[in-house]
Amino acid sequence: MKPNFIIIDYKFNLIRCELWSKSGRIRFEKQDRLSYGEFPSMPVIYINPYQLWFFYNELKCSKTYRKRFSQYLKSLNKIVVIKVDPPKTEALDYHWGAMxxxxxxxxxxxxxxxxxxxxxxxxxxxxxxxxxxxxxxxxxxxxxxxxxxxxxxxxxxxxxxxxxxxxxxxxxxxxxxxxxxxxxxxxxxxxxxxxxxxxxxxxxxxxxxxxxxxxxxxxxKTLLDFVNIPPPTNLIIERGSNCG
Missing domain, CATH: 1.25.40 (Serine Threonine Protein Phosphatase 5, Tetratricopeptide repeat)
Structure with a gap:
């Protein structure tokens, strides 16, 4: 049996994870819900999103970290729940904001x-x-x-x-x-x-x-051939003056 752990996000979506310690592969499978009696018996680790990001990268990149975590899961002989909680303060990504x-x-x-x-x-x-x-x-x-x-x-x-x-x-x-x-x-x-x-x-x-x-x-022909050319401006002025 491969070491398993579950990640629960803000909206209580459940993701079951399987860890291959040798290959470094992590398999994610979305799970609708836990059974009623399953959750209380599981050890829970509370982390924020930033810690989860570092945790995932260490599992993916570090063979030693992956092996140690795999041994930890085997020693518990239980499925570990990683509960992601909102951080107390949000980090501002100034570079992304500028872009x-x-x-x-x-x-x-x-x-x-x-x-x-x-x-x-x-x-x-x-x-x-x-x-x-x-x-x-x-x-x-x-x-x-x-x-x-x-x-x-x-x-x-x-x-x-x-x-x-x-x-x-x-x-x-x-x-x-x-x-x-x-x-x-x-x-x-x-x-x-x-x-x-x-x-x-x-x-x-x-x-x-x-x-x-x-x-x-x-x-x-062109469109100019169909345009009515108005009389000269001076002629209009002369007619206007005569009417006055």
Whole structure:
């Protein structure tokens, strides 16, 4: 029979442990509960979580410690209970706290920058239907957004940024590259556990825009041909002065 001991945590979950003194292997098996008459007859060792951590590492790494503890369990000829109690004072992990704080602030700043880029990119994208220079700038902004989204690690935002980039490609008449991006993101949206309806609709909307712009491009026309050009400003002023 291998030496056994039981660990009871804060929530009274029971873990039965078997110790192999030679190999150093420790087998853990979760146990629902102890029988009513079993617990009082067992020797109990009270330790806190930090002591439990050191205890486990010594068992795992030290052959001598493991052998001594195994001999101790055999001498008792009983299953030992290790009861984990909360420590009187909690140790503060300043290093982990600093890492967490830095990560949180970085996410806040990235989200703030992403909002600004979305506003700026939307403005240039709207102008990109009429000016190729604006479409070029909107595409560069989309690439910057995609890099930020990769740092955040949000796949949905990355897909949206790629769709923004596809709009810039459409405005520059690069329909083949835009088509590949749109299809890629549409397939990605379908593979999600819960299909992202907004992303799917976005793909369909940009796809229809691409079809329209491609048809328009074949006729040799642009959107400017359908815009009503207002009269000169000086003419409006002259008419206003006459009415006065």
């Amino acid at each position: 967490t704080s830095q990560t949180i602030w970085e996410c806040i700043e990235l989200d703030y920058i992403m909002s600004w880029l979305s506003t700026l990119g939307g403005a240039f994208s709207a102008l990109g239907d009429y000016k190729i220079e604006s479409a070029e700038i909107a595409g560069k902004i989309s690439i910057h957004q995609m890099k930020l989204a990769m740092r955040i690690g949000d796949p949905i935002t990355i897909a949206r940024c790629k769709l923004y980039l596809s709009i810039s490609l459409i405005q520059k008449n690069l329909f083949k590259a835009a088509r590949m991006l749109i299809i890629e993101q549409y397939r990605f949206a379908l593979t999600q556990k819960e299909s992202n309806r907004a992303l799917l609709n976005m793909c369909l909307g940009i796809w229809n825009k691409m079809r329209y712009m491609k048809k328009l491009h074949k006729t040799g």
